Every structure is written in structure tokens, then in C-alpha cells.
Amino acid sequence: MPHQGAAATRSVRIRRVLIVILIANVAVVVAKLFIGIGTGSLAVLGDAAHSSVDALNNVLALFVVWMASKGPDEDHPYGHQKFETLGAMGIVGFLSVSAFELAKGAVQRLATGAPSFSVSPIQITALLATLAINVVVASFESRKGRQLNSEILLADAAHTKADIFVTIGVVAGMVLVRMGVTWADPVLALAVVGIIVVLAYRIMSRSVPILVDRHLVPSSAIKDSAEGVPGVKSAYDIRSRGSRHQSFAELTIAIERSVTVEDGHQIADAVESRLRSDLHLHEIIVHVEPC
Template sequence: MIYDRRATVQKVLIVTLGLNLFVMALKAIVGTTTGSLSLQADALHSVTDSANNILGLVTTRLSSPKPDREHPYGHQKFEAVGALGIAAFLGIACFEILQGAIERIMHGGKPVTITVPELSILLLVLGVNIFVAFYERRVGKRVASPILIADANHTMSDIWVTISVIGGLLGVWLGYQWLDVALAFPVAVLVFMSGWSVIKENLPWLVDEMAIKPEVIHAIALSVPGVINCHDIASRGLVGRQAFIEMHLIVDANDVEKAHRITEEVESKLEQSFHPVRIIIHVEPPAYESSQISY
């Protein structure tokens, strides 16, 4: 069974794109007026938020789960590629932040100034970021969308960055100018860690890592009457999003109709456990009985 959740994903990305552009503009304005390096770096981070949303809109439009002649397994890996694109943007942001901090240390710069209204604007920015992160994560988990979950993780890093920047600017307000540059380095680390988590979550899908333990598939298959054993079990994809299972099934059947009925019951049980899932079963007669699980 195939589920197409692209309309929901695109709606969420459009909403968050508008909010991220609003946040980016506020950070850029306040960063420029205060001369804060950490806030300008945070604004750069928000540029990647907006770019990620645009990238997500493009990739989800391409990532149809429905197969066609050229893509018989669907197009869903486009979405995972888009998530890795987010990781690339995060890497660029990390480099830019570190470069700016090092230049400030080596060559100095104008002192940072901050006012109460500007701090209030940053608190508004923080509230918007929190809303975006939890909104994307909730919908992403409900529809099993890696692009939304990856973007929510990115926005979560933005929340911690903004909290750090606000703390640093409070320190600057109290006279500790060095805090602005010092906080640029942990900001870069948070950005890097966010990108690394996105890579770890999406590589298994792209490299066809095992999705379901063969022992689990074996146990479900053997629970169906008429199944003697199964072997050459393979799986890939992501459970809850789209999984693929292949196996050789040894059945106690002497005619095609009975063998077909048994395999359909096995497919039904696997579908109940791992839907949506596409299953290919090669049927073998009782003479092929084997005590091994192979994969």
C-alpha cells in the first residue's frame, strides 16, 4: 500500500518558510544595528532555514511514492537527498560563523551595543523558532517525513543558538564585550552537531541499510499455517514510511491456489506490522525445507 503525504509536507514547509523569512529579517536588522557578530551569525543560520524550506518544497514535489517506468520503487529517496542538502547548508553556516569569529579576534571590530527593545525583538524571534520546531516535528512524526524532522532538528539548533546569543548580548549589555565573540564558537558547534544528526538519520535510507531484522520477519512468516520455513530474507527502506521485503517462502502446498493463499496471508501479517510495505515472495515447495535463516 502506498501513502502520498506530500501535500501535508508542502503545506508545513510553506508556513515555516514564511516564519523563517520573518525571523531572518528581524535578526539581520538587530544584528546590523547592534554590530553583534554572534547575532549576525545567527541571522546567517536563519538564511539556511529559509533555503532548507525551499529545498524541501522542491524535493517533496519530486519525491512521489508512486512508481513509474523509470522509477519502479517510487521517488522517495529524493526527500532523503533533500535532508542531506540541509546538512550541507549547516556545514556552510558553521564555516561562516567560525570565519567571522576568527576575523573579529585577529582584526577587532566596533563595540557591540544593545537596547531593551532589541532584546525584546530577540525574545519574539525565540518564540517563533520554538513554535516552528515543535510544529514541524509533530507533523513530521505523524506523517513520517524525514525532511520535516530534519528541518525541525535544524530549527531546534536555531533555538539554542538564539538563547546563547541573547545570553551573550545580556552580558554585552553589562559590559562584557568579549562574550559576543566567545559565543560564536559554541554556536558553530551546535550548527555542526545538528547537521551531523541529519546525516546519521538519512544515510541508512540512501544506502539501503537493513530495515527489519530477518529473525522478526521469519517469526511472522512461520506464524502463518502452511508455512514450513523462509530464507534469503532481505529488507530495506524505513518502517513507517516505506519498507521493502523480499524472501523465499517454503510452503506446504501442492497446488498454486493453496500456495497463493498462504503467501497472501503472510503478506497481510507483514503489512499489519510494517505498513506501508512492498513484499516480494518467491514460493518454494516442501522439498526445499531448510532450518536456516539467511540474509
């Protein structure tokens, strides 16, 4: 029970951090949209779309933390962690549409030599202000993520840091446009597309293996750890799945036929403890067979 109370307190603290970050990200998105619409800059609009994913990530993280705090129930005996994965794939879809529309507009502008736009010092200053907000957000979220040992906060902070580099490129493009380099905006818009595509790929590369139950830990690592427990002759039929937040493993161990049921149960418990200690697995099922 004390562990559950501590977990609930940690969940509340993480959600409070996410709410603060969400408010900051929404302010950044609104500012970038006003600047992008006011200037007609595709790069700024693309950056706004990218920043909106940060806000969506915050909403997703709030939902995930809330769901994860509930734990397994009768309808979800393995827990609720895959809701996070499904939500991440939804963000991939949003990113894909944003990247396509942005790339189409940039190519059309490059091909037709569409009219340029004017950039005022005030607009550049406003964009620099959003950059400063993102720097503060990333620093704050990273610090809280380490304090609370929260993978969600640390991952979201890494995403915000990537957003910082996108905004730096956009500011550079606006300065170039103000200097008369009109092609800089669509070219940098395509660069933003590239960053969005890379981000979407990284999300997919983390999410798809979880959805299709790809092995989480090499079977050889589980085998070596289990066979290091006294009384275990061999380990086989090894499977694992899940994510760093919630992992599952199942295996069969062979023990001497002369071992009593009680001693066999103690050996199985020792295997579970060893796997949790060595490989940080959460839910483990050990089948015992005589040999």
C-alpha cells in the same frame, strides 16, 4: 481510488502548513540578518544562518511532499523518496560551510581581540520577537504534524525547537556584551557552531544509510514474523531498505512440496499482510520455494 484521493488531500494540507511556516521562517531570517549586520555580532549572524536552514528545510519538504504525491512512474519504479535524502545531504553541505566560516571568524576575534560592538535594547527586543515567532511556529507545526500524521512536519518542528535554544543562547550573549563581557559573542558563536555541527551529523546519520541501502529492519524480525504464518516452514534470503516513508522488503519462504500453486500464492499473500501489520513495511516481494 478513495485512498489516492485522501492521500492527495493530505498532501495539499501538508503543503499549506509548510508554506505558512516558510513565510514565518523567512521573516525570522531577515530580522536576524538585520540585527546581526547592524550589531556586528557573529553569534547573531550564526543564528541567522541556522534559521535559514529552517527555511531551506521548508522548501525541501514542499518539494518532497509534491514528489512523493506523484508515486512511482516508469522512470522511477521505486518511487521518488530518495530526492528527500539527496536534498538533506545538500543542506549538510550548506551547514558545513556556514559552520566553518562562523568558527573562523570567532577564532580570529578571540585571537586578535577584535573590536566589540554595541547592543541596543531595541535590537535585543527584536531578537526576542524572533524567538517568540519560533515558539509559535514549533507549536503550530507539531500540532499539525500530529493531526496529519506527517513525519516531515514533526521532524521540521523538532528542528525549529532546536533553533529556539540557539536563539536563547544568542540573546544571553547580547545581554552579556551589553554588560561589558565582550568575549561572550565569539564564545557563544562557537557554541552555535557546535549546535550546527551536531545538526549536520544527525542529518547525515539519517540520510547516508538510506543512500547506501542499509537494512531498514533486522532480518531476524522479518524472519520471525514470516515464519509465524501457517504453512511457512522457513524464511531466508531476507533484505530490506528504504525509509519510514517508503520501505521495501524481499524474502524467500519455503513451503511443503505438496502445496498447490494457488495455496502457495495465498500463503505468500498472508506473509505480506503479516509483515505490513507487524513491521509496517510498504512494498514486499515474497518468493516461494518448495522444500
